[in-house]
Amino acid sequence: MDLLVGQLLTGLSTGSILLLAALGLSLTFGQMGVVNMAHGEFIMAGCYTAYVVQQVVGDAGVSLLIALPIGFLVGGAMGLVLEALLLRRLYHRPLDTLLVTFGVGLVLQQAARDVFGAPAVNVSVPEALRGGVDLLGTTVPRTRLFIMALAVLAVTAVALVLRFTPAGRRIRAVTGNRDLAETAGISSRRVDAATFFIGSGLAGVAGVALTLIGSTSPTTGQSYLVDAFLVVVAGGLGRIKGAVVAAVALGALQAVFETYSTASLAKVGVFVVIVVFLQLRPQGLFTLRTRSLA
Amino acid sequence: MNIALSCKDIVVEFDGFRAVDGVDLELARGEVHFLIGPNGAGKTTLVDAVTGLAKYTGSVVKDGEELRGRKVHHIARKGIGRTFQTATVFEALTVAQNLDIAAGAGRSPWTLLRRRRHLPPHVRATMERIGLGDRADTPAGALAHGQKQWLEIGMLLVGDADVLLLDEPIAGMGHDERETTGRLLHDIAADRAVAVVEHDMDFMRAFASRVTVLHAGAVLASGSVDEVSGDPRVQEVYLGTAKEPADAATA
Amino acid sequence: MNRFLQTRAGTWTGFAAAALVLFGLAPLLLSGFRLGLLAQFLCYAVVAVGIGLAWGRGGMLTLGQGVFFGMGAYLMAMHLKTADAEFRGGPGAVPDFMELAGIRELPAYWAPFSSPAFTIAAILVLPTAFAVLLGLAVFKRRVKGAYFAILSQALAGAFAILLIGQQSLGGFNGLSRFRYFFGFTLADPVNQRMLYFIAAGVLLSVVAVALQLRRSRYGELLVAVRDAEERVRFLGYDAANVKVVAYAVAALFASVAGAVFVPIVGIISPASIGIVPSIMFILGVAIGGRASLVGPVVGALAVAWAQTALSEQFPSAWTYAQGLLFVLVIALLPGGIASIASVARRFPTKRTQVEAAA
Amino acid sequence: MLRLRDLTCGYGRSAVVHGVSLDVGADEVVAVVGHNGAGKTTLLRAVVGLIPAMSGTVEFDGQDVTRRPTNKRVKAGMAYVPQGQQCFAHLTAGENLRLVADGRKRGKALVDEQLDLFPALRGLLGRQAGLLSGGQRQQLAIARALVTEPRLLILDEPTEGIQPNVVAEIEATVTALASRGGLSVLLVEQHLGFALQAADRYCVLRSGRTASTGATGTGAATRVREAMAI
Amino acid sequence: GEETVATESCVDTSGDTVKVGSLNSLSGTMAISETTVRDAIALAVAEVNAAGGVQGKQIEIVAEDGASEPTVFAEKAEKLIREDCVAAVFGGWTSASRKAMLPVFEDNDSLLYYPVQYEGLEASENIFYTGATTNQQIIPALDYLAETGVESLYLVGSDYVFPRTANAIINAYAEAHGIEVLGEDYVTLGSTEFSTIVNQVKSADADAVFNTLNGDSNVAFFREYANVGLTAADMPVMSVSIAEEEVGGIGVENIEGQLAAWNYYQTVESPANTAFVEAFKAEYGAERVTSDPMEAAYNSVHLWAATVEKAGSFAVADVQAAADGVSFDSPEGTVVIDGDNHHVTKTARIGEIAADGLLYTVWESDGPIEPDPFLEGYDWAADLAVTE
């Protein structure tokens, strides 16, 4: 029983990390159809933002709070540039975005290496987030609770905006049909840019948050990417609800597999489960059907 | 009558909404059977059901064989062909390639793996029949709108479909092309069952052998053109009364 | 020129020219080391031809070709290791790396690989069969586009991780240190040259197979499935089967490439088959031109060559150049290197537009 | 209201429409007719700016808008109903309308007006637009255009796939709106009957060139048909 | 009795320079560690050159990027040997890269100097192993733990060959010495997911943790470890892959007081080390730190130079023949090449991580330990040891 609860908690916390990494993708990939392989590097940029801010500010608590919005801006700005310079030309070639952004990721990684050095740097955890809280028989680190809260906050905000605000409608409209959106008086360029800005900004936020638990090095971020994509795919493209469920489920699965076998096998197990799952629901957990044959 | 396809009590439900609600329909060879009815009446959904695209209850029987639950390509191989509201041909392939593929669903792997040396005679004949005899090597993407629709019909013909379900085949066609299409349909209906979903009443009047009117998922009326257009319920929900002969001037 | 190559005579001329370069010029001009490198690149090109078929013609972006490449490579490596062990310790002897890992008995699944015939059969059959199974599972359920791409990428990741965990397959280190290849000493330069010829021969055969597939009715059908999969179903075809065939052929090519790669390079490890190597395979194809026959070959060779040349020139900054190369070619030249000719010619006919739209 | 001068446009490097000049006056309804592939849709796409003009100009309301992006032209008062029953498939029907009503003072009222015009839509507001029937989507598309209170309404085969009695409604509405003042209409239509009845003037397009223009009225149908035939 | 078809060496010693290769991952996941080794090699070469070079010839470095991929290491090694005609190659880090290069060096009869501690059980004629083998690092670490009263261990490692082999040795040692191994977990390289494992470690309540995690994973592990309330005082962690460079990335606050086992720390007190650290900082910046693999790489160059001088020749066979007994007064103390197994003698040191981010020796072996890559001197290891 205790073990199960512990698993669940671990699943939740792993899931919330995945979710944070995947949330931006569910906008840029799920909504816009851009397979952004540089998303991991945007996360990495968020990590280094946290590092730089901490170098400047000093106090870990204050710097974390400042770094979150700045990380959003940094990630977002990188996204904006990428969108304006490259992706804009490629919206009708979604699979090519994958390859182009892979190249961009390589460059960003090397750039980080040249700017910050190859070895990992340290971002200190604020005093208030050190240590753990005993919950139902397991110790859950405060950093993870913080990340869970942040994930819940970010997801709720994104979901609400998408669902209920004019801006959200515009995003969904443009990503559905660019030309038609133009004829509805919407500047698809601006909406595309804004969507990509937000999605990439969320990667930056994820990066800042991830410095609480992981390392900050040029290859950080890369390791979250594939799982994050899987979350979006298993959740159903463009479905925030789906991403939430998929992230937690994947996290829990990973935790369970890890307990009963090795961590390496856990990855394989998760993959097998996803393939089996797609047999039942080929379009992911939650999907928007249309009647088109495309 | 030579019944090619009979549907019994077809019900299609989407999340509690009955798009098709207990439709019985028989398609006979030798007839051009028009399916009309208000937007959202369930015409396309009915076609979807028959061709395996939508789940349904009830029964669809062709030549004594139940088709419910079969996969799309099985149903197609049973000789049921359909077109879509917007023409879908293989744009990167030529007219001849399009038709050749449509003719080849039953080919052996061995044939498939070899190069096509010449066009099978019946494919060439069909190409002439749909008026594309001189466009054999044109990529289908470069065809005019109406020609694409003809090509699509041709693809059903070479595939030996003997029940053709055509969803708004003349949408976007000009007057002359409609005429040509109508004659083509009559021509091919000689030994096949052809069902046409259309909102163009002039076209229907000119070419329908039989008409079924759907409304809110159910059959509202059925019979000859005159019977149906005289039906006040059909006039109310569908034809309207005021402007009905609007297009007549050009017909 | 293009027209000519379409003809029978043109095809033969093309192959003859390629053979002349591969079998005549290259061995004449290149040092042993460079020839060995070229042999390695030719293996990548073989994988690329398969991807060109699956992706360029069939629309399936297989981000997991490393899996099949790895399968072929490991199967071959298992044979080479058992053969080495037998040579040194008699039948049933344990390969050196197993002794180090504390494995004292040859695992049962290794035993059959002492037979060359079994090994070759396994290289041809196992990855292909796996591709068929996986393809059926995925394509029957109509998983496609970016979904399929992400899924195949995850497969590559999972496969690499799985291998890292298998100590009886060398784990993270992989399998290396092969001494003999079907009885020939691998260290001998003559035999290394032989391996190059094998790789070149495999490449030409694979291109020939791909050419036949493209020109066959199946090739047309595959393009039809790529462009309008659903439509093909309504013509009575099982589109999934059409895709599975191309996917399996691509897997077979990759497996054969992996098998040839192992004796040439002398090592196969999870690092060569994971996510990043799999993307590299794709990049070559994209850069060369996915839809054409020789595009993938040219692209694979160009990318591998550029990688080597750039990293030799600028060991610590070459990734910039490489990344930029990918970005620029793919963003600015959607048809890849193969399209340069037609871009240059700029003939504004309907035909090219339709092709570009496709 | 709309002035096209020597407009040439097309796809890629090849022109489809060659040097077309056309005026749509205030409160005027102009019908463009022509065979399939004549370039009607292409012309309209250039008018709203979805494809660039290769040469020539598009003037709207006295201003040169040739280089303006589509959304700016729409904001300036153009509305476009494209061919093919297009809608935002992943938004509900209601959201499709609210999308364009957002930020308009009379947004809600405008939506209601359209729902009166297309009563069938009322019951469908919560449904995913991508799941609607073809005709329902076309009705939605027209409603969406009207919500923007356009001064120039550009319709590409608006009656395609719509049931006859609703076609009559649409025709009545277009005529009523135009005669009420404040709305000009540029209409592409295959049904000559509908086109000539609704329009004040016609323009026949043949292979991307103006073959004939004139006022509708007696004899117009014959003239148009002659111009269309080669 | 193995036939090797030796290719003619193309090393050109006619001019007044001689080339050597420096082959490290400058890109990819391993760049994080290996770029520092490149710097150390460059420093040593500069020193040798400043002192007049080798055999009167200046050393010229040909640098190549192994790109964190074994096949690339093999390719570049071959390129260095056959195209650049280098006299020796310095570099490699993961055992995978070494295993990939080994056949290349053997087939082309050339020399590799490999500077990283590794799992042992290897001794190639063509490789000089200047990092620790297991009896110079892991076994002393175990001895130290046993001495301090540790009776139970929990093993955590990255899932690859070095940790697995290390843990096999630890298990054998534990069995022989009455230490209980309470758990053994592996994570994928680069993984940052430690909640499950750390909670398991905590509930197992071992006396100490033996950590063979590599690279980035250490950051997540130590943070999680501290967060669940585990400290160096109640359950110390002995690490074998955390050096000065890594401490910075992990954050001292998370790891202070924990233990590491190496042969060298920046804080080792010796004139040679003072000179080394000063020279390094002068060259690369005061904020940079030196670490064990860097020092071993630095030693490699000097050892090679000394061997060439002793042999009076750059020829591989001559260098191999002259190697036995060649010594270098290195920062960690005097190291001497063992001509039989091509490893070097090394002093084992247990270090404790201090608040300044450096490691300070808390225990050190009585003098340099002879290398024993096949653990022939340990009865309990009889089952593990394999002679080539």
Ligand SMILES: Nc1ncnc2c1ncn2[C@@H]1O[C@H](COP(=O)(O)OP(=O)(O)OP(=O)(O)O)[C@@H](O)[C@H]1O
């Ligand atoms: N997948 C679906 N989910 C929910 N509702 C659906 C779905 N498919 C169709 N509908 C609804 O079912 C009804 C029937 O649609 P159908 O497309 O069959 O109409 P139709 O008769 O073809 O109309 P039209 O003449 O406009 O093409 C419509 O109200 C439509 O919104």
Ligand SMILES: Nc1ncnc2c1ncn2[C@@H]1O[C@H](COP(=O)(O)OP(=O)(O)OP(=O)(O)O)[C@@H](O)[C@H]1O
């Ligand atoms: N996206 C495109 N790329 C290239 N050519 C195109 C494209 N769209 C249309 N065309 C070509 O432009 C020409 C004119 O097409 P257009 O759609 O403007 O005709 P239309 O008059 O609207 O016809 P219809 O009555 O069928 O709608 C046709 O020959 C068509 O093949």
Ligand SMILES: NC(N)=O
């Ligand atoms: N040799 C090592 N540390 O992999």
Ligand SMILES: [Mg+2]
């Ligand atoms: Mg319909």
Ligand SMILES: [Mg+2]
């Ligand atoms: Mg049109």
